[in-house]
Amino acid sequence: MEFIALDVNVGDSFVLREGDNNFVIDGGKNKNTIAKKLLKNNIVDIDVAICSHYDNDHLNGIIGMINSNKINIKELWLPDIFGDIAFTLSRNPEFAFELLKRDRLSIQSEKELTLENYLENQETIEQNDMNGQVNIFDISVLEYLWDKLNRLSSCPLFEFNADNIKYIVNIQKIISLVIHATYSGSHIRWLKYKGTLTKKRISRYYDLFALNSYEKNLQVYVKDIFYHALYVLSKINKESLVFQFEKTGLPNVLFTADSDLGFCGKQYIQLNNNSVVTAPHHGSSANSCVYQIVQGNNLIYVRSDQVTNKRPCKEYISLPVKYCTVCNTDNHKQQVTLEYDQNKQLWVSVNTTYCSCQ
Ligand SMILES: [Zn+2]
Numbered sequence: 001m002e003f004i005a006l007d008v009n010v011g012d013s014f015v016l017r018e019g020d021n022n023f024v025i026d027g028g029k030n031k032n033t034i035a036k037k038l039l040k041n042n043i044v045d046i047d048v049a050i051c052s053h054y055d056n057d058h059l060n061g062i063i064g065m066i067n068s069n070k071i072n073i074k075e076l077w078l079p080d081i082f083g084d085i086a087f088t089l090s091r092n093p094e095f096a097f098e099l100l101k102r103d104r105l106s107i108q109s110e111k112e113l114t115l116e117n118y119l120e121n122q123e124t125i126e127q128n129d130m131n132g133q134v135n136i137f138d139i140s141v142l143e144y145l146w147d148k149l150n151r152l153s154s155c156p157l158f159e160f161n162a163d164n165i166k167y168i169v170n171i172q173k174i175i176s177l178v179i180h181a182t183y184s185g186s187h188i189r190w191l192k193y194k195g196t197l198t199k200k201r202i203s204r205y206y207d208l209f210a211l212n213s214y215e216k217n218l219q220v221y222v223k224d225i226f227y228h229a230l231y232v233l234s235k236i237n238k239e240s241l242v243f244q245f246e247k248t249g250l251p252n253v254l255f256t257a258d259s260d261l262g263f264c265g266k267q268y269i270q271l272n273n274n275s276v277v278t279a280p281h282h283g284s285s286a287n288s289c290v291y292q293i294v295q296g297n298n299l300i301y302v303r304s305d306q307v308t309n310k311r312p313c314k315e316y317i318s319l320p321v322k323y324c325t326v327c328n329t330d331n332h333k334q335q336v337t338l339e340y341d342q343n344k345q346l347w348v349s350v351n352t353t354y355c356s357c358q
């Protein structure tokens with residue numbers, strides 16, 4: 001088993017290779033270099049590629065992998081909100097154009113900002129009863145919309161307010177992702193965030209368990225919810241999808257993404273000895289409670305992303321065993337590679353220096 005934190009510079013991109021399986025969780029911020037980094041590690045075929053949430057520093061590289069035509073992705077696991085937005089637009093493309101006429105989106109209160117809260121209280125929504133994921137979107141409608149929005153947003157006659165432009169950009173990004181993913185032939189699974197700790201195996205072929213989500217079919221949003229979804233899209237850090245690798249006789253690998261593990265409530269996440277944990281939210285002080293929630297002996301933390309005044313936080317710095325792609329003591333950037341020696345039952349680092357953060 002091998003764990004890799006790619007040197008994506010900004011954001012997270014983690015690889016787990018176990019047996020014949022390659023898993024990639026997030027793609028970092030740079031769309032154009034991710035395929036090269038994967039190929040350098042001899043990764044051409046990915047069994048499961050996951051995007052934990054919408055932010056650029058996790059999503060862009062996923063788009064880069066799909067668009068590269070050099071990487072084959074068997075299954076793509078994405079937040080359901082991407083699919084719901086695209087599905088809604090393929091039924092109601094006019095929602096996108098109406099957005100350009102709106103002053104600004106009217107949103108309830110800050111409290112209701114998560115989509116989870118919002119949807120819970122709405123009588124929504126046209127359920128989709130299709131079980132297969134094949135041809136679920138009307139791709140020709142999405143392509144028409146893509147083309148039209150591109151032309152509109154570059155037309156000097158229109159003066160859009162900055163908010164509306166931002167939402168249009170979000171729409172374009174999601175449409176482009178869905179169009180390319182559909183053409184790539186990857187099997188897409190849509191995962192819905194759940195605010196409680198559940199351990200769900202998403203595919204029986206893979207030893208990756210979702211801790212705060214489950215697979216669902218797509219739905220068409222009514223108009224107001226569609227706008228709300230667009231609004232919350234880039235504010236749902238805490239609804240990052242969290243996954244745990246678990247297989248008998250092996251340590252776990254916990255992919256925390258940008259979650260604060262708030263979904264655990266008062267529960268702990270108990271890991272096997274020698275498990276690897278990705279530093280939550282790139283080691284930010286805003287997520288420092290995570291180091292208490294995750295329990296286990298001889299845990300190894302791995303942190304990706306840059307150094308800022310909040311990252312890495314003192315809780316991260318005081319951990320006994322950890323590796324960074326970039327430490328706060330110098331600007332040296334590295335790929336973190338850890339190989340698990342099953343006989344000795346320990347991880348061996350390969351061309352990787354120990355974290356020197358102070
Ligand atoms: Zn992030």
Ligand SMILES: [Zn+2]
Nearest residue numbers: 324327355357
């Ligand atoms: Zn460090």
